Every structure is written in structure tokens, then in C-alpha cells.
Amino acid sequence: MNAFSLTIPRTIKQALDELTTPKGGPGKLKAGGIDLLDLLKEGIEQPGRLINIRRLDEAPQALHEIGEVKADAIPEGVWRLLPGSNDGSPPPRRDCLRIGSLATLAQVAAHPLLASKVPALTESAADIATPQIRQAATVGGNLLQRPRCWYFRSSEYQCAKKGGSVCFARDGENDFHAIFDNQVCCAVHPSGTAVALTALDAILSISSPQGDKFVRLSSFLVSPTQPGGAIGRENRLEADMMIHAIWIPSPGPGERSLYRKVKQKQSFDWPLADVAISARRKPTGNKELEAVRIILGAVAPVPHRARSAEALLLQSPSLDAERLRKIGQAALTGAIPLSRNGYKLPLVSGLVQQAIAELLS
Amino acid sequence: MSKGDLNLLEGDSQLSASTLPPSEAAPQAEVTRRGFLKQSGGAASAAALLSLPKASAAATVPVPATGPAQVLGPGAVPATLLVNGKPQKVMIEPRDTLVTVLRDRLGLLGTKLGCDRGGCGACTVWVAGAPSLACMTLALDVAGLAGQPPQAITTVEGLAKGSVLHPLQQAFVDKDALQCGFCTPGMLMSCAALHEQARAAGKLASVGEKEVREAIAGNLCRCGAYPHIIEAALAAAKLPTAPAPGKGGVK
Known part of the structure; x- marks a missing residue:
């Protein structure tokens, strides 16, 4: 870790002032510090100053x-x-x-x-x-x-995300990378x-x-x-x-949500894929949905909204195996797997089906 | 441009130590493996011992809640850590992690440095009673600074009450819950925190395997001693309760 000074502001205003008046170089906000310490230890971030808001006095x-x-x-x-x-x-x-x-x-x-x-x-x-x-x-x-892409996290690789010209994961070890929107940076x-x-x-x-x-x-x-x-x-x-x-x-009556995650290591891990669904039933009481959001994680540079799957799900409240399979397939609309992460296609499809069945059955 | 974008650009101005138990830990008089190695190993390690600060009262100067932001470092600054009930004055650089200060400056070698990335749990200590990673905590984050009291740190050395082992330590001995022992201090701190939390809630008897597995989810054991560790954590719940183990209480 490079040496840095630690600024301890007392108020939010002071914290923002410290960020905008760079005496001694640009500062970096630190709260819990878990991700930041990782980046500091790898030398990915080398700020001259940390502005520590973990112990902010004002209106805690x-x-x-x-x-x-x-x-x-x-x-x-x-x-x-x-x-x-x-x-x-x-x-x-x-x-x-x-x-x-x-x-x-x-x-x-x-x-x-x-x-x-x-x-x-x-x-x-x-x-x-x-x-x-x-x-x-x-x-x-x-x-x-910040993303967990191992090329990004390694000081050995000056990847595109860090200002280099190459995304090493595109044709490299991309097992845990994006299947959507992965042409520029696939973390x-x-x-x-x-x-x-x-x-x-x-x-x-x-x-x-x-x-x-x-x-x-x-x-x-x-x-x-x-x-x-x-x-x-x-x-x-x-x-x-x-x-x-x-x-x-605040969710009203008839609104429910759930989150499901598939991990390689069960004790703790980042997701191979995760999904969150929120759904609102019509007040008619016949299980018909008024609105639904299906968001997929660990498949794109940002949480990915599976709009085709949502549209299909809204069409009918029936959730037989064949319809679930189609909805799971629709969640993959637009997916382009890389050389080593094709397993994510059936994984995501299955996860979506499982999550919908669990939330709405 | 979405509505969200417009709002981000437009902006909107609508918003506006605990009491310390006296230290019970008696100075260790026995010959330890490490102590023996140090004494027989020559002068190189003596420097580490010389730098051990003496225990002294925390000298935190109360300052008004308003005032300029404090700037510390980048060099070492004087600070107070409250470790196992004892305030310890020590010079700390902003980049020093708690585990390095505990081990290298305070000589508390029970806390292990494993992966140094928050992935293995070997450096687990209690901060204000909650299991925390000493490798992912800046020492100044838990130190007493002007206007802010130190947070209570409990290391594995603070678990026993004098010569009476914490029930978890006793159970680890009884159930042979270790092989190489490197994960043991962290395992103990995670298991003992579960034990203390359950005891405080009056639910010690209902601690089951599920709770133990959750408590040690962040502690890796390369030897694979998990079955014995879990057995020990469950057995500890049935041991006679030792009086007031640990320092600083459990959240």
C-alpha cells in the first residue's frame, strides 16, 4: 500500500469540500473500506489522501x-x-x-x-x-x-478498464464474465x-x-x-x-420480491449468476400480474433487465413447465457467451425459472 | 436521456468506550515456543519487544463537534488502541492495518495474518464485540483520536479470563478442533462471538449446526477440521459458563 494521509471530516460538507479542494492530490472517500483496501493493497488505487467517512460525526x-x-x-x-x-x-x-x-x-x-x-x-x-x-x-x-475481473484486479495487467487498450478477458480466462453487453469490457x-x-x-x-x-x-x-x-x-x-x-x-399489498444466487463455493462467494424479481399482482385476486421486474446479476457490466422474460410473464398467470421454460429462454435474449462462460446460459435460464416459480406459485 | 439523468444533472436542494473492565490478563511467565525462539535467536527480534508500549490511560482530548477536518499522516501519528481492555498508546501510520499493529507493534501474535485480503478469516478479532477482519480494518479506524474514543478490540489473547479458558477454547481442546492451528484464533473469535451473542439473548441452548456454520462461513480451515470445529462450538454451549469472558462485551 502506498503511503497516504487520512482526512477525518466531521460533516458531509467537509467531506465534499475535501474531495473538491485537492490539497495533496485527489482524495478518495472511504467508508467500510473493504473494497478500497483490496484495491490499495494491489496498487490499483494509489490515492494521496483518503477521506474517511466511516466515523463521520454529523447526523450519523x-x-x-x-x-x-x-x-x-x-x-x-x-x-x-x-x-x-x-x-x-x-x-x-x-x-x-x-x-x-x-x-x-x-x-x-x-x-x-x-x-x-x-x-x-x-x-x-x-x-x-x-x-x-x-x-x-x-x-x-x-x-x-469495483468489478472483480481478475485482469482488472491484477496490477500485472493494464487492461482497457484501467486505461490500456486490451480487454484481456475477452479472449482469455472469462469464466465469470459477462454474457450480455460484453464487447467493450466484459467484467x-x-x-x-x-x-x-x-x-x-x-x-x-x-x-x-x-x-x-x-x-x-x-x-x-x-x-x-x-x-x-x-x-x-x-x-x-x-x-x-x-x-x-x-x-x-414501499411495496403495497400484492407486491412481493425475492433474490436468488448461485455460487461456486457455498460458504461465501460472488455469484456465478443471481436474480432479483419484484412483482405486483392485480387486485382482482386471480394471480394476474400488473407489473414485474426481472433483474439478472453477474451477467453484464451492470444489472441486466430481462425485459423479454418480463413481457412473457405478464401475458398470462399460468406457470406450467412449458411456459416457465419459455420465460427462462426469453431471459437469455441478446446473450452472446464468451469462450468459457457458455455454462451461464442454462444456469441463468434455470435460475430465472426457479425464482419465478418460487415467488409466484 | 431518461428522467433519472435529468434529475441527476438538475439537482435538488430539498434535503437537508464502553466502561472498561480492569485488565484480567496476567503477564505470561511460562516459556513459550515463540519466546524461546526469540531469546535463543539473538538480538534481531529484541527490537520488536523493545517497541512494546506500556499500558497507560487513554488520553483522548475532547474537542468540540464542529471544527476543521482532521488530517492525519501520511507519517505515523500517536493514537490509542483499546485492546483486551487495556488502552495502548502506539504510533500508527494511516495505511497500517489493525492486524499489523496488533502483531508487529503490540506483540499480540495470536491474531494471524493469512490472505491479507479479507478472504480467510485468520485475522478475525472483535471490534466492539463483533467479529471483524483485522487485515481489512485500518488501525486508525478503531483508534482513539481527538474527540473520538477508541473502539474496544478483543483478540484471542483476551478470550480467556486469567487461566480459565473461554468455553470455546476448552471445547476446542476437548474436541481436538484443530490440526495446524493457523485458523484457530480466527475460528475461536467467530465461534465465541456466536456463543456470547446467543448467551446474551438467552438462546445458548438452541445454538445448532446451522448457526455455527453461518458464524464460521468466513473462516477457512485448510486442514479441513470443520467437523471437529463445529462439534466443539456445539459442545461449548453445554459447558459450564465461565464468568465474563472477553473484554468490551459482545454486540
């Missing part, structure tokens, strides 16, 4: 707390991004779950309110890494975790909570020197080929911003 409850905020108290910026009405009028206000970005994965995984309202999120958090890591790692940091997004939170249509509030900003997680995370994307980054957070909180529209 706002950054660490998990709770439900009533409809009339949610910020304007969140309201405007809530699921809209169909006739173009502003979306209806609704209660939201709010998670401070410094809440740890252990806190999220064990939170009874989240477990009852958004099980996809608690299930994803509980399945990340180990008990010790979940104790330190924050949910904000998990969303910002997959490593965050399990990002998969669940995308399925739950989460909104981020982001602190910046220009005030708070709001963005849907689904447009915050960008692959290199999407508008606003670049090969060197996985999201649209600028150097002078920090994630402040995560907002999830």
Missing part, C-alpha cells in the same frame, strides 16, 4: 439509519422519480423505505422491516461475502464496488444489493457541492456502451459526490 443517524418515511415527508427529488402514473400526471406520492448509505450489509440483512417489505434486498445483503465483511461493508460501498457488476435494488426500482439521493441530487439506480449504474457510460467506470458518481441514502418505494 441520517447516514446509518434504516426506516420508513411517510409519503408527505419524502423529498421532492425522490417523489419525482417514483413509478409514474400512466396519464402523464406527476406520480402519486407514496411511503418510501430509506436506507442511509453507511448502513452496513449486516444491518440491512438483519433489519426486520426490510425483511418483511423488501425480502429481495435483505436476502441479497445476507448472501454477500462473510459475516466479518458484512459487519464493515456499507450498502453504499457495495453499490460502488460483470459485482454488487448483489444492486441487483435487488434495481428490481425494487430504488432511487439514490446523492450529496454534491451543488446540493442533493436524485437518480434512479437503474440509470445511475451504466455500462460502457450505455449513454453516459465509460469503460473506466461503472456508475455516474462524480469525484465530488457521495451516495447519501437509498430510497425504495
